[in-house]
Amino acid sequence: MSNKLYGNFISERKKARSFFNLVSIIYPIIEWNLFPQYEKAIKKLDIPTDLSVLDVATGSGILAAAFARQGHRVYGFDFSEKLLKRGKKKFPEISFKKFDLVDIHQIPSNSVDIVSTGYFLHGLSPEFRETILNNISRIAYQYVVVFDYCCDGGWFVRLIEWIEGPNYSRFISSSREEEFDAAGLKVEKSFHTSNFGKVWLCDKK
Template sequence: MEELEKHARIFNLIAPFYNRFFRSQVRSYRSILDKYEELLNIPPGGRVLDIGCGTGAFISCFAERGYQTVGVDFSASMLKAARKSTRGKAIEFVQGDATQGLDLPDKSFDLVLSSYVLHGLSSALRQRIYEEAGRLSRGRVLFYDYNQKRRWFTDFVEWAEGGDYFGFVRQGEREMRVYFHDVKRVDVGPQTALYICSQ
């Protein structure tokens, strides 16, 4: 699929640069979990899946808290960086494309999450992510991404990346409500939100 091939090329190229932000990302994600983990309703030792895990920063924070963790990404270079950055942590990394379906059983995770993935995809591919996340989760689904507040610098960067940032900002939350019974948006930064979805 042309759109996904383009994304794979971009992320394979930028993985080494992107990984330089690993430590700052981990600090940010830890802070978010400190404040909002109880809203995710994960049982002790529960299973957590990160779709589009990138360099593994977010999923590593769940591994630190004793959860069984799996990270999935279609970029081989991102996964290579993730394995390097999270060495010593009990995280299983798998190469796969959630928009095409993952070779994982239905309802096999207590939390399925995806961080800063949706805004880079077309609406059609986002809807495949919603569907696949819902299939795999027996509990909550968490999307961490932009909210509707915009800044000119972010607008420029996301425009240059060539994703569907503007479409996601306008209609992403409405799209989620088609696939999930309940969607709770928690704004956690000037432009960012947790979208906590329940079946």
């Protein structure tokens, strides 16, 4: 990665960290809405059990917990101390680690069976998203599972995402399949998890 790109990612992620530490107060509402969606979708994906899962940008660990309840061994990485503290209390079965994903290149290749991520990609600049996708594809031995927006969520979602940063509208108007393909991933299954959310199960090509 060039120094300039690394520098851009550092400033992008500084803003994100303050934002997520701040919104940790309202996280119970987000968890209450998202956790059942994650649990239902993970069951429906019907992935073989007892695999190792790394959930990147895990927040308070609700997607990680949905995998753990299906019998997987799960690790959750995030850089928000407040969300990680909440996750450690709620889900002691998950191995949480404070980790800034600007350093994702340090995680060894093929080191876990599944890499997952929930509602992380839409908040990133296209350049950082590309870096994250290339790396999660490299780190996963078998599958990559992504949950995120697929379409416009209306004024409330637009307002929240406007506060988070400028990337949401560009994200929903670009093609996930093309981005996954460019990162060496093939979409095996994908379905709606809500009116504006989707899950993509990808295999390595």
